[in-house]
Amino acid sequence: DIVMTQSPLSLPVTPGEPASISCRSSHSLLRSDGHNYLTWYLQRPGQSPQLLIYLGSNRASGVPDRFSGGGSGTDFTLTITRVEAEDVGVYHCMQGLQTPYTFGQGTKLQIK
Amino acid sequence: QVQLVQSGTEVRKPGASVKVSCKASGYTFASYALHWVRQAPGQRLEWMGWINAGNDDAHYSQKFQGRISITKDTSASTAYMELRSLRSEDTAVYYCATAYRLLLDYWGQGTLVTVSS
Numbered sequence: 065d066i067v068m069t070q071s072p073l074s075l076p077v078t079p080g081e082p083a084s085i086s087c088r089s090s091h092s093l094l095r096s097d098g099h100n101y102l103t104w105y106l107q108r109p110g111q112s113p114q115l116l117i118y119l120g121s122n123r124a125s126g127v128p129d130r131f132s133g134g135g136s137g138t139d140f141t142l143t144i145t146r147v148e149a150e151d152v153g154v155y156h157c158m159q160g161l162q163t164p165y166t167f168g169q170g171t172k173l174q175i176k
Numbered sequence: 177q178v179q180l181v182q183s184g185t186e187v188r189k190p191g192a193s194v195k196v197s198c199k200a201s202g203y204t205f206a207s208y209a210l211h212w213v214r215q216a217p218g219q220r221l222e223w224m225g226w227i228n229a230g231n232d233d234a235h236y237s238q239k240f241q242g243r244i245s246i247t248k249d250t251s252a253s254t255a256y257m258e259l260r261s262l263r264s265e266d267t268a269v270y271y272c273a274t275a276y277r278l279l280l281d282y283w284g285q286g287t288l289v290t291v292s293s
Contacts, residue, residue: 103279112271112283113221124281156221160279164237167221
C-alpha cells in the first residue's frame with residue numbers, strides 16, 4: 065500500500081497569515097497521463113470531509129482562490145495564502161493512484 | 177444537487193454485524209461508483225471499498241476481505257455496507273462518498289458505529 069505522510073500534524077496560524085501543509089507519498093503519484101493523483105480535503109469540526117484540490121493542483125468548484133495545491137511525484141503542498149477563521153479544521157491528503165486509496169494522518173489547523 | 181444521506185448511529189456487541197445505508201439523490205445513481213471510508217477515533221481516514229452502481233461489481237480493501245459486503249438497490253438509489261465479525265477496533269464513523277465527477281467528491285454525513293460489550 066502507498067503510505068501518505070503529512071506534516072505538520074498541528075498548525076496554529078494567525079488570521080491573515082499564510083499556512084502550508086506538506087504531504088509525501090511512498091510511491092510516485094504521477095501517472096503516465098501526466099496527472100498527479102493527489103487530493104486534498106478539509107474536514108471542519110463535526111463535518112464530513114469536503115473536496116478542496118484534485119489532481120494535485122486543481123481547485124474544486126466553490127473553493128476560494130486563497131487555497132492552492134502544488135508538487136509532483138512524491139512531494140505535495142497545500143498552501144493557504146491568508147488564513148481565515150472558517151479554514152479551521154483537519155486537512156487530509158489522499159492518493160487516488162491505486163487501491164487501496166490511502167490518506168495522510170491529517171493536519172489540524174487552528175487559529176492562534 | 178448531489179446528496180448522500182446515511183442511516184443513523186448503531187451500537188453492536190463484538191462478533192455481531194452492522195449494515196449501514198447510503199441514499200443518493202441529485203444524480204443518476206446507476207452511473208457512478210460509490211465508495212466507503214471510515215474514520216476511527218484518533219486515526220486517519222481509511223478506504224474500505226467501492227461498488228460500481230451500474231452493476232453488482234464490488235471491490236474491497238484487502239484489510240476487510242471476507243468481512244465486508246457492499247451492495248446496492250438501484251430502485252431505491254441506495255448503497256449498503258455490511259461489516260461482519262465486529263471487534264472494538266471497528267468503532268468508527270463510516271462514510272459513503274461518490275465518484276460523481278471526481279474521486280470521492282461528495283460525502284455522506286457519516287454513521288457512527290460503536291462496538292462494545
